[in-house]
Each structure stands twice: as structure tokens, then as C-alpha cells.
Amino acid sequence: MNARVTPYLLIAPSLGFLTALFFVPLVQTIALAFQANGGWSTENFSRMAGDLNFTDAVVNTFEIVVIVVPLQLLLALAMAMMLQHVRGGRDIVLWIWSIPLGISDLAAGLVWLAILTDKGYLNTVLLRVRVLSGPQSWLSYETPATLLAAIVVAELWRATAIVLVILVAGVQLIPKEYGEAADVFGATPWQRFTRVTLPLLRPSIQTALILRTVLAFEMFAIVLSIGGRNFPVLVSEAFNWQYNQQDFGVAAAYAVIVMGVSLAATLIYLRVLRTPAAQR
Amino acid sequence: MRVKAEQQGGAHTIDVVGALHGELQPLIPLDALVPLDELAASVKGRGIPDALMSLGKFGGAHQLYIPWMQASYIMVANKEALPYLPAGANIDALSYEQLAFWASAVQEKTSKRVLGFPAGPQGLMHRFFEGFLYPSYTGGVVVPFRSVAAEAMWTQFASLWKSVNPNSTSYNFMQEPLLSGDVWIAFDHIARVLDALRQKPNEFVAFPAPGGPKGRGYMPVLAGLAILKGAPDTNGAMALIDYLAQPETQIATARSVGFFPVVKADLPPDLDPGIKLGAGAIEKAQSAKDALTTLLPIGLGQRGGEFDKVFMDTFQLVVLRGQKPRAVLDREAETLRRLMTETGAPCWLPDPPSTGACQVQ
Numbered sequence: 001m002n003a004r005v006t007p008y009l010l011i012a013p014s015l016g017f018l019t020a021l022f023f024v025p026l027v028q029t030i031a032l033a034f035q036a037n038g039g040w041s042t043e044n045f046s047r048m049a050g051d052l053n054f055t056d057a058v059v060n061t062f063e064i065v066v067i068v069v070p071l072q073l074l075l076a077l078a079m080a081m082m083l084q085h086v087r088g089g090r091d092i093v094l095w096i097w098s099i100p101l102g103i104s105d106l107a108a109g110l111v112w113l114a115i116l117t118d119k120g121y122l123n124t125v126l127l128r129v130r131v132l133s134g135p136q137s138w139l140s141y142e143t144p145a146t147l148l149a150a151i152v153v154a155e156l157w158r159a160t161a162i163v164l165v166i167l168v169a170g171v172q173l174i175p176k177e178y179g180e181a182a183d184v185f186g187a188t189p190w191q192r193f194t195r196v197t198l199p200l201l202r203p204s205i206q207t208a209l210i211l212r213t214v215l216a217f218e219m220f221a222i223v224l225s226i227g228g229r230n231f232p233v234l235v236s237e238a239f240n241w242q243y244n245q246q247d248f249g250v251a252a253a254y255a256v257i258v259m260g261v262s263l264a265a266t267l268i269y270l271r272v273l274r275t276p277a278a279q280r
Numbered sequence: 281m282r283v284k285a286e287q288q289g290g291a292h293t294i295d296v297v298g299a300l301h302g303e304l305q306p307l308i309p310l311d312a313l314v315p316l317d318e319l320a321a322s323v324k325g326r327g328i329p330d331a332l333m334s335l336g337k338f339g340g341a342h343q344l345y346i347p348w349m350q351a352s353y354i355m356v357a358n359k360e361a362l363p364y365l366p367a368g369a370n371i372d373a374l375s376y377e378q379l380a381f382w383a384s385a386v387q388e389k390t391s392k393r394v395l396g397f398p399a400g401p402q403g404l405m406h407r408f409f410e411g412f413l414y415p416s417y418t419g420g421v422v423v424p425f426r427s428v429a430a431e432a433m434w435t436q437f438a439s440l441w442k443s444v445n446p447n448s449t450s451y452n453f454m455q456e457p458l459l460s461g462d463v464w465i466a467f468d469h470i471a472r473v474l475d476a477l478r479q480k481p482n483e484f485v486a487f488p489a490p491g492g493p494k495g496r497g498y499m500p501v502l503a504g505l506a507i508l509k510g511a512p513d514t515n516g517a518m519a520l521i522d523y524l525a526q527p528e529t530q531i532a533t534a535r536s537v538g539f540f541p542v543v544k545a546d547l548p549p550d551l552d553p554g555i556k557l558g559a560g561a562i563e564k565a566q567s568a569k570d571a572l573t574t575l576l577p578i579g580l581g582q583r584g585g586e587f588d589k590v591f592m593d594t595f596q597l598v599v600l601r602g603q604k605p606r607a608v609l610d611r612e613a614e615t616l617r618r619l620m621t622e623t624g625a626p627c628w629l630p631d632p633p634s635t636g637a638c639q640v641q
Contacts, residue, residue, distance in 0.1 A: 052593055118447060118462060134391070135462075140446035141600055228450045229401050240401075245585040 026259075033252035044249035048241075048257075051250075057232040061261075063148065064223075064233070065216045068155045072212060073205070075156065076163035080171050081193065094168065098161040105158070109225030112154040113139075116226070141230040151231065154222050159215065163208045170204025171197070206273040213269070214262045234258050283508065287312045292510040295517035298524075301335055301502045302578050304345055308338050314507040315342035319518055323525045327544025329566050331573040336504055339633060345504030346521050349530060349539035352500045353407060354561040356454070356473045356486050361386055361394060361464040372564050374490040376416065376436065383443035383465060395444045396463030399595070400452040404469050406588035408489075409595065411499025411574045412467075413437065416492030420631040421574065425616055425640045426609040433492070434598045434605035441599045449600070458484065469501075470558045471538055478554030486557040488565035495572030497630075498565045503539065534559065572630055579625030590616045613640045 036043035048054055079097060086093055100108065115121045116138045126132040138146040174197060182192045198205075220235040232240075238254035241247045286292055287310050297304070307313055320333065320343035328347050336345040357371070364385040365371060369378045383395040399405040410421055417433035418424035445463055454468035455476040466473065467489060477484055488496060505521045507514060523529055530541035531548065540559045547556050565571065577587050590612050597608045620637045627638035 052597055119460060137446055139450070141449050142446045224401070229399070230449050244401075245589055246582055247586065 029252045029255050032249060033256045036249055044253040047247075048250050048253045051237075053232040053237055053240075057234050057237045060148075060223075060231055061217060061219075061233045064151060064155065064219060065213060067148075067152050068159075069209065069212050069216055071152075071156060072160045072163050073209065075160050076167050076208070079160075079164050080167040081197075083168060084171060098165060100158045101161040101165070103158065105221035106225060108154060108158040109222040112150065112157070112222070113225050116150050139226060139230070144230075147227055147231055151223055151226055154226060155216070155219065158222065159212065162215075163212055166204050166208040166211070167201065170201045173204075174200045202273055202275055206269055206275075209273070210266050210269050213265045217258055217262045217265070234261075283307060283312065284310065287508070287510075290510070292508065292512060294508055295511040295513050296520050297506045297508060298348055298503060299506075300576075301345075301504060302576050304504055304506055305338065305578050307506070308344065312509055313344040314509055314511070314514065315344065316346055316507065316518075316521075317343050319343070319346060319521060323522065323543070326525060326527065328525075328542050331566065331571065332500065332502060332542055335502060335573070335575070335629075345506035346525055347542040348503045348505045348524060349533055349537075350500045350502045350542050350562065350566075351470050351539050352498065352562050352565060353404070353412065353467060353469050353489065354473065354486050354558060354565065355489055356458055356466050356468070356476060356484050356561075358394075358458065358461070358464040359483055359485060362485070364389065371485065371487045373496075373568065373570075374487070376413075376440070376490045376492050379465075379490045380436070380440045380443065383440070386464060387443045392464075393443050393445045394464035395440075396451060396454055396457050396466040397444060397448045398451050398454050398466075398468045398472065399448045399592075400450045402452040404472070405595070406591045407469070407499060407576075408467055409591040410577065410588070412489045412497035413492075414591075415497035415572050415574045415630045416490070416494060419494035419572070422616065422620060422627060422638045423631045423641050426613040427641065429493070430609060431605045434594070434609070438599045438602070438605075470540075470562065474538060474554060474558060476554075477557045478552060481553035481557060484557065486561035488561055488568055491568070491570050495570045496565070496568050497574050498568070498571050499574045499576065500562075500566065501576065502542070574630050575628045577625070578628045580619070580623050583619060583623055586619050587616075590619070616640050 033044055034040055034042065083090060083094060103111075113120070117123075118135045118137055122138070123132065123136060126136070137143055138150055140147070178196050178200065179192060182196050187195065218235055219233060220239065223231055223233050224236050224239075234254055235258060238251045238258070240251075241254065242251035283294065283297060284307075286294060287307075297307075304313070316336075320336070323346060324333070332347040332350070333343070336343050336347055338344055355374075361382070362371075364382055366378050366381040366385065369382070374382075379395075383393075386392065386394050397403075397405055397408065413433065414421045414424075414430065418427055418429040424430055445457070447457070447462065451457055451463075453472040453475075454463065454466040455473045457463035458466055458473060458476040459479065473486075477486060488498070490496070505524060507517045507521070511517055524533075525543060527541065527543050527545035530543055531545050531551070534540050534555060535551065538555070540562050547559060566573075577584055580587050593615075594608055594612045597603045597612075598605050617640050620639060624637045626636070627634040631638060
């Protein structure tokens, strides 16, 4: 077969797949968002913006992303560095750390709900050691701070592993010689980390950040199971409008907003964290 | 859909239709139902309440369906709460003030907020506003939506909410918090508290929802039996309806599907005590002197969710976020007006009949 055609033939199925199941629905969703009463209009967007939960959903979503993503990056970096110095049982540690990856969002949310609910494990323990004297709500609309904290902790627990896996792979790609050379010139471990490891990890960090940020903007099941109506986010509002209000136009408008925000975040990362041409 | 197709196509195979009130309603403009006035007269002696019977006339002169079975929303209380009932209050005829006193008395003594509502994402809280609170205070739902009475009602409800368990915004089914003891007094659909009543019938009592200045709002989820025009066997159909409207049949129905009798039925002693509790509460609600029968929204089609959202948004803004009812009601009334105009839905009980779309005053 013609060697020039073969590559295109090989990627054709995935292209067709993406077009049919991703690109077409994407265009349809955008079209749906900009249609109302049988014509083109921005009514769906004005209804979305006028809804009482819209501001909350935007604020909550960004709050989570801004808190969770940097924390996850720091945690995953620390874990990846520690892992480098583990001699025996390294695989087992990595394996245990990545267990949350194998658990569905919803299941993770329910696990944390079981821990944090009024008669959950946390309160049971706190009551037993007499920190609390009666039931204490953590997840109600009257305790927004602990509700946010609970969602942050659950998100950290569930999704730090994906960042870790990407960073561990990146760390392993860094040739040992760079580190050894830095040692020869008398670099402290901190200098070695900031001047050698971090810059060389930049492509991995970029990938991890893009992936995590986009997923954080789409966060849904964990928030829904822990926060319910008390903690609206963009995707849960889209879900509400789609299934409870059966207003597909406004749901599509939310979907378009989520997509726009994710795209913007991705472009920012690509630009800010781009690897200079000289280093490629 | 099939009924419509048969009526339009002229090939009739269905005799009897058993469906919810709101599902039979669309068949009225098609003139698809046989008048059942004689049958109605013959089953009337079995004790079907007039309020339910007259729903089967859809505001016209003829009986178009025979009430068949019903479910509804009830209150359930843990017996531990009973000692705190305000003096002189009859639990089967509570007012909203008495409910508020009751809940705040428990709160004072136990420092627990024990009142619970199903205001979670999948809960049926909106039905409480549409079928119980609004009718009890304003005598309507849509028409008096932003009335002075409604404003006072929301103010009172917001103050009642101080005794409500804050986890109510996460409750979807009240049977779980009732069983766990987090909530002592709850409102919900009977099917969503039945587990609690069945598991611990000795720990709970069931009773009708409270009443207000305009009566005791009571929203039956009513299913009826109708005969289609052109039915192949009208006499057989009549006999079937007559059979299904017998007390014994209705008790058997209650046992197997959890929808309760509309006729006067002496519940057999071996009936599950939980079901008995529920049936008792429904019976008391529908036969209450001040009962004000209300209906599920009719004629909104696909947009029922938007209607519910108006009430839940008002609740969220006034009660949870503490905004002034007047401004919220005026704003939400605009949404409601637009929805009613766009769907053209005429008023349903307890709002007075309208010629065109039901409108907010």
C-alpha cells in the first residue's frame, strides 16, 4: 500500500469517531444554545444569567478550580519527589496512591458523604473522643465554609492521583545525568529541584494542569452527592435545566459556558507553560 | 398516545382507561370519553367523597371518569415529639401556627431542629407549596401567587423554617431521616415515608397536613377509570369499573401498589400496620371539614418543571437567602405569567376557572 496514504487510513477511524460523536454533538449543542422560540437568539443565555443560581454556580466552580488545582499540583509534585527516594516497595506505594483513580466520581462522593454526614463516621469519632457534644452538620446551607472544605478534600482525594501519574512518568523521563551534573557543581537539593527537575518537568506539568483544570470545570458527581442543592456548580446547573426543568436550551447554554471556560484555560496554559523552542 | 391515535384512526380496541387525573384531562378536548353518569350514581353509595367525584366531571355536567385510587402527601411524626404538642391542639386538625409552636417547643427542650421537608434535589418540596401551603393560605395557587396573603404566608413560613432541620435541603425521601431520628416531624408523599411506617409502625403517627386561613390544602394524586367512545364492549367496561370500585378490590389494590381506596373501605385487621397508618392519614385529610382539594398542575405539558421551579426559586430566595417576599414574588410572578401565557394552561383547582390561560393577579 502507498506509504503516503497509510497513516491517514490508520487515523481515519478515530477521526470519524470523533467527528460523529464529538464534533457533531458539539455543533448541535452550540446551535441549541443560540436558539429559542424557533429562531436565533440569546434568550437562553439571558435566562441562564438571570437565574438565581447562576452567580453561585460560577463562583463555586471557580472557587473549586482555584483552590483544588494548585493544591493537587503541589501534592502530586511532593508525592512524585518522595517516590523517587523510595527504594523497596515503590510499586506498591504508587499502586496504593492511585487507587482513587479506579473509583467512580459518584462512588467517591458517596463515600465522603458517608463520612461527613450528620451521623457519619467523622461525627461518630468526634463524639467518641468528646470533641463534639452533639450532632454537628458539616454539609448544610448554613455551613458553607465546611461544605466547601469537604468538597475540596474529596476532590483532592479522588483526583490528585491522575496528576501524580503524569508527573511520575515525566520525572522518569528526566535523564539522571542532569541531576548528577548539578550535584557536581554543589547544588543543594532545593536548587536541584527548582533549577533542574521543575524546568524539565514543564511539559508534564502542562499536560497535568490542562487535564485537571478541564476536569475540575466539569466536576459534577462529587459535588452533587456532597453538596446537592446547597452547592450549585456549572455542570450541575446544566443537569438541572436538562432533566428537572427539561429546558434544553438553557442547559445547552451552560454547556457552552463550560466549554468556553475550559478552552480558555487550556489556551492560557499552552501559552504560559510553553516550552521555549531552544529546549525542544 | 395510543388512546389519541385510536380516537383519530377510528380503530377501537381499548375499553377502559385507568389513568391519573392529569392524564385524562387531555382527552376531554378530543371528546373521547363516554359519560358515566349512571355508573357514578350507582357507585356513589360506596362513599367516594364529593370532592373527588366532582373532579371526574372536569367542571362540566357529566361524569367522565370514576375515581379509582389515590395517593397523597401526609405528615408523619415520631411519637417522641407528641408530648410537645401545644395544649389543646388536635394532631389531625393542626394549623400552621400550631405546627410552628410544636416544632419550636421541641427545639427549646431538646435543642434539636426536628421538622423536616423533602427539599433535596430529587425531593417533592414543590408539591408542598403548590398543593398545601399556597391553597391553605391564599385559596389558590397561580392567581393569588403574589397576593398580600401570599406575602404573609412566606413571611410566616420563613419563620417556621427556624425550627427546620438544615439538612432538609438534602432530603429527597423523608423516610430515611425519620427512621434515623434526625427528623421527628416530616411532610412527604406517602410512598416516600411508607418504609418508615412499615418498619416501625409503633414509633410513628401519620396525620393530615396543617391548615391555614383558607382551609386545609389537600392534593390527592388521583387516578380514575374512564371508558372510551367507540369501545368494543361498553357493558363489560362498566362491569370492570364497577368491580374495581368495590371496597375489597380497592384494598387489594392498596396492598399491591400503595395507592389507596377512594371508596369507604374498612381496612382488614391483617393489613400491614404501616399501610393502615398512611391510609388513615389520607382518609382524615380528604374528609376534614376544612379540606380544600387541590390538583396537580394541568396543561403545562413538558414545562411542569419550570412551574415547580418558580415555587422552589421563591422558597430558596425568601426562606434560605432571607430576601423580602414582596420583591421576590413580583419577580417570580413575571416568570409564572410568561409560563402560563406560553402554555395557555387554564386554571385548575383551587384557582377559580379561567376562560383563557390562568393568570397571576
